[in-house]
Amino acid sequence: MLKNPSSKYQPFPLVSIPNRQWPSRHLTHAPIWCSVDLRDGNQALAVPMNVSQKLDMFDALVQCGFKEIEVGFPSASNTEFQFNRRLIEEKRIPEDVTIQCLVQAREDLIEKTVESLIGAKQVVIHMYNSTSPAQRKYVFGKSKEEIIAVAVKGAQMIKDRLHRLTAGGTKVTLQYSPESFSATEVEFAKEISEAVMDVWQPTPENKMILNLPDTVEVAMPNVYADQIEWICTNIKNRESLIISLHTHNDRGTGTAATELGLLAGADRVEGTLFGNGERTGNLDIVQVAMNLYMHGISPGLDFSDMNGLIRMYERTTGMTVPPRQPYAGELVFTAFSGSHQDAIKKGLAGYEQHKSIWDVPYLTIDPEDIGREYREVIRVNSQSGKGGVAYLLESEFGIELPKDMQREFGPLANDIVDKLGREVTAAELKDMFWKEYIERETPYSLHHFHADGVDGVFTCRCSLVINGQERGIAGKGNGPIAAFAQALIQDAGAPAFEVATYREQSLSSGTEASALAFIQIKTANGKTIWGAGVDTNIELASIKAVLSAVNRAA
Ligand SMILES: CC(=O)SCCNC(=O)CCNC(=O)[C@H](O)C(C)(C)COP(=O)(O)OP(=O)(O)OC[C@H]1O[C@@H](n2cnc3c(N)ncnc32)[C@H](O)[C@@H]1OP(=O)(O)O
Numbered sequence: 001m002l003k004n005p006s007s008k009y010q011p012f013p014l015v016s017i018p019n020r021q022w023p024s025r026h027l028t029h030a031p032i033w034c035s036v037d038l039r040d041g042n043q044a045l046a047v048p049m050n051v052s053q054k055l056d057m058f059d060a061l062v063q064c065g066f067k068e069i070e071v072g073f074p075s076a077s078n079t080e081f082q083f084n085r086r087l088i089e090e091k092r093i094p095e096d097v098t099i100q101c102l103v104q105a106r107e108d109l110i111e112k113t114v115e116s117l118i119g120a121k122q123v124v125i126h127m128y129n130s131t132s133p134a135q136r137k138y139v140f141g142k143s144k145e146e147i148i149a150v151a152v153k154g155a156q157m158i159k160d161r162l163h164r165l166t167a168g169g170t171k172v173t174l175q176y177s178p179e180s181f182s183a184t185e186v187e188f189a190k191e192i193s194e195a196v197m198d199v200w201q202p203t204p205e206n207k208m209i210l211n212l213p214d215t216v217e218v219a220m221p222n223v224y225a226d227q228i229e230w231i232c233t234n235i236k237n238r239e240s241l242i243i244s245l246h247t248h249n250d251r252g253t254g255t256a257a258t259e260l261g262l263l264a265g266a267d268r269v270e271g272t273l274f275g276n277g278e279r280t281g282n283l284d285i286v287q288v289a290m291n292l293y294m295h296g297i298s299p300g301l302d303f304s305d306m307n308g309l310i311r312m313y314e315r316t317t318g319m320t321v322p323p324r325q326p327y328a329g330e331l332v333f334t335a336f337s338g339s340h341q342d343a344i345k346k347g348l349a350g351y352e353q354h355k356s357i358w359d360v361p362y363l364t365i366d367p368e369d370i371g372r373e374y375r376e377v378i379r380v381n382s383q384s385g386k387g388g389v390a391y392l393l394e395s396e397f398g399i400e401l402p403k404d405m406q407r408e409f410g411p412l413a414n415d416i417v418d419k420l421g422r423e424v425t426a427a428e429l430k431d432m433f434w435k436e437y438i439e440r441e442t443p444y445s446l447h448h449f450h451a452d453g454v455d456g457v458f459t460c461r462c463s464l465v466i467n468g469q470e471r472g473i474a475g476k477g478n479g480p481i482a483a484f485a486q487a488l489i490q491d492a493g494a495p496a497f498e499v500a501t502y503r504e505q506s507l508s509s510g511t512e513a514s515a516l517a518f519i520q521i522k523t524a525n526g527k528t529i530w531g532a533g534v535d536t537n538i539e540l541a542s543i544k545a546v547l548s549a550v551n552r553a554a
């Protein structure tokens with residue numbers, strides 16, 4: 001039993017923000033994106049990436065279209081330092097891509113960071129120190145003034161070393177994070193950020209990035225949005241700042257916090273692919289980008305090969321993408337349940353007709369847009385209905401069951417699948433269909449069939465194997481099917497029936513083209529039963545379909 005939490009935990013204080021604007025805004029364009037996979041994602045791994053894994057991921061991030069990539073914490077280890085050197089010396093950074101490096105406000109670490117960046121074309125130096133009451137009290141044991149002094153000193157140490165980079169032609173953008181911003185009093189976050197701004201002197205032409213991290217997600221996303229709007233409204237010299245968001249997912253609302261933070265006035269978003277990162281992870285940048293995409297806003301990031309990206313991610317980080325991860329998970333476009341399958345099947349058919357605004361029920365985006373296949377959309381288990389079964393037979397094998405036959409075969413298949421107690425493949429469904437309809441050979445099996453027509457009257461002569469014994473039968477009718485039906489009833493002792501529905505289609509598998517015929521018969525007591533037959537000859541396919549129905553009726 002959970003204890004009463006009220007004496008151990010407390011509600012998060014709200015930000016006083018009269019006339020807040022963000023709730024009535026909507027997103028109209030993509031933010032500046034910065035991937036922090038190679039730093040925040042990497043520092044959260046049990047086994048951090050080696051240089052070649054980092055290079056692999058760096059290339060993939062560039063491929064996705066990231067123009068700002070936090071490549072590491074170069075003062076943390078030789079691997080991190082060497083990674084920067086490889087990127088720079090092997091000229092692996094495209095002209096339009098800026099690499100970013102994180103560093104604490106400590107001289108030796110700043111020194112090493114600057115050294116790691118020499119020769120790069122454009123860089124962001126990202127300095128942080130933590131500002132929340134708990135960090136001030138426990139981690140640093142410092143007053144607010146002393147914490148500001150740490151930031152100011154660090155900012156100055158960076159400024160003093162800039163010439164070492166700029167002298168070689170490197171363009172440097174400076175970034176400051178009051179770490180644990182979302183747990184910090186907004187007034188203090190403003191004060192310390194402005195103190196850093198006083199050192200770095202950003203201008204509208206030469207902006208600095210002020211990153212406001214939700215280092216640990218401590219409140220609801222609306223509170224984070226209020227904090228962002230408060231800073232955007234109250235900080236001095238706003239036009240000289242790029243306001244950046246960096247959310248984590250401790251309460252499971254990192255995406256919401258980021259989206260509301262953008263409404264609140266932020267310009268930039270830091271996050272990682274699939275949300276890898278400390279604890280519950282960083283913001284999943286794929287989610288925010290694809291959420292924009294599904295509203296018709298181009299995200300400026302290319303996730304059209306989602307499966308390739310997942311393979312790269314799993315190869316480099318050793319992490320896996322959960323099956324329900326928005327947009328990327330294996331099951332996110334899949335419906336097992338009958339009513340969803342029915343709606344998706346009809347919606348896809350409707351969309352094929354109008355090809356305008358995507359409106360397929362249960363699918364937020366067209367899976368094809370991110371390189372996913374329609375074959376993964378509908379999968380069949382015991383929760384599935386006739387629509388799903390029919391969809392798989394049609395999409396995988398081109399078998400177009402008549403609607404009324406779907407009503408008959410659906411429950412039969414469902415029964416078998418339920419007994420199996422697992423998901424079945426399209427091939428297994430086809431097998432069930434074949435066993436139920438095509439391969440029925442008792443009590444009657446066709447040995448030979450011949451029909452002739454004169455003046456609209458057809459005569460058929462054929463031989464059947466009935467309960468193991470061959471017998472010749474003959475009949476007349478206004479077509480081969482009618483003639484065969486009469487022969488079956490008169491000469492073979494089949495109960496009386498009439499043909500109620502007939503449909504045929506061509507079926508090609510491999511190089512062989514064949515015909516598939518569906519026949520519905522109606523027995524004397526009014527029962528309707530379906531049969532199906534397949535043959536390279538369409539007439540024979542229909543005769544076999546009659547026999548299939550009669551056999552099933554027996
Ligand atoms: C929210 C975030 O993700 S922040 C980024 C966190 N990422 C990482 O830590 C990964 C890389 N880190 C490392 O490799 C190491 O921690 C290093 C190289 C940065 C530092 O290593 P060390 O100095 O050996 O150890 P450690 O990290 O424990 O240092 C803590 C000290 O730094 C101080 N410190 C922590 N953060 C900062 C900061 N941003 N600015 C200045 N000082 C800081 C602490 O107060 C503490 O001081 P103390 O020794 O006087 O108590």
Ligand SMILES: CC(C)C(=O)C(=O)O
Nearest residue numbers: 128177179180213215
């Ligand atoms: C270093 C900062 C930006 C960080 O990763 C965080 O606060 O989560």
Ligand SMILES: [Mg+2]
Nearest residue numbers: 040213215246
């Ligand atoms: Mg972080």
